Amino acid sequence: MKIAIQGIAGAFHEEAARLRFSHEPIEIVPCLTFRELAAAVASGLADKGIMAIENTISGTIQHNLELIREQQLWISDEVIMRIRQHLGGVPGSSLQSIRKVYSHYMALNQCRPFFEAYPEVELIESEDTALSIRDVAIAGSTEMAAIGSALAIARNGLIVLGKEIEASKQNYTRFLILDRLPQTPTACNKASISLVLKSDPEAFTQAMALLHNWNIHLAKIESMTIPGQPWHYRYYLDLRSESEGQLAELLADIESLAVSIQLLGKYTAHTL
Template sequence: MENRKPRVAIQGIRASFHEEAAFKFFGDDIEPVECSSFKQTFEKLQAKEADYVIMAIENSIAGSILPNYTLLMNYNFPVVGEVYLPIQLHLLAYPGVKFEDVKVVTSHPMALRQCLDFFEAYPHIQLVEGTDTAACAKRVRDEKLTDTVAIANTLAAKLYGLDVLERRIESNRTNYTRFLILTDHNDAEKIQANKASLCFQVGNHVGALAKVLNIFAGQELNMSKIQSMPVLGKRNEYNFYVDVEWEKQEQYDTAIRQILKYTQNFNILGEYLKNDGPPTP
């Protein structure tokens, strides 16, 4: 791998937000591996057809992407990094098309929902859902559509040669998505980790989860996220996904040793360097 670009599996096609996030984390010198689903990104990594997976895990408006937590557990690849990407949405048109020509706008359902305020002033424009922001932009280019525009990022405008009719049409200017980076080998020994993603279960009795959370507090670990999901087929049993951050490694090590006494099916999904946090618009 030293002599070639890292192959990064992305959900979607070139110029998707996943590719943009991959560029932000790895730099431009990568080989994106296009995948039609999140599951396929993991399959590419498992088959050695990719070196890394980059996967959205939460959005500041839509919340956690719950099926992706299941993929984390099912495939058990270590998380080795994270990146936050501001989601900036633009109206892209085939060259020469004017705004007054537009009858249809197409994009991923999430992108359409994030731009509804803009289109309230244009009730004659039909909103049509597509599979992917970049794929919708590519379709406008490939089919030379003159009455249809796409909502996508500037990466898509550049790659597919489209004009930007309107910039930043998203309703919430502080919208961002957090992505996780996974691989089939553990890079933890190469870095001084200060953040971890954990998964565990606790007993179904009073104070069971509180004991674990108090251990984090006692060791001065910052719990930056907690997400619960039902254990498939088991009533009143939940997996808890927790992200913790620390300043002193010994505090984290002590907390993990103590937590093992109060949890079942404890998993460290990954230890990595924390990102600076959500970006400012």
């Protein structure tokens, strides 16, 4: 099975894919951007995709919710993985010699407090952690370092300058498994939807009351601006319920309040 990931081999996406599909042979399809990843699944180039959606330190990647909706992908599962960020430099480098540190922006955001003690270090965004580590190894400069996994650092012959430098040990990333077509899960207790409500000021309160009526738990909500419609929002909701029937009833009820509602996936919730 071909799995599209964001990043090259050695990126956290690869680790998460191997964790989720540990019982079957998989072929990794590397994609440099999240947009490329979504397109690989939508076009059938990959059978499935795995996409980071939120991290417990650096937050939600809202843009990925938009990509899933726009490309009409289906969320069929989620994976939660502990992320340990290490700082890697070439042999001979040290925390005193480095001036530029490269990584994926989500990884940089997980580690910013560590660098407060090193004001001479510039943090620079790159496509992914593994690529940054490879590029530092190729450049061979003691002024450069990169943030990523212990595995990628070792594979590229770098040394660890900082171990587990994330701002909190409670550092988890939640990844979504994406399919081209809707799947019918044997069991599920979570649904993700995109919702635009009518411009009635009461609509949001009424929608929340419906959740309460159907005993549905709101696990997560994101609101995003809609280009061309100032002060009007699209909501992305993760809903939890032990009853699939109640979820279906809720979606039918909410339709009367909505301009648009889209089911993005149904799956089983994972917890720590």
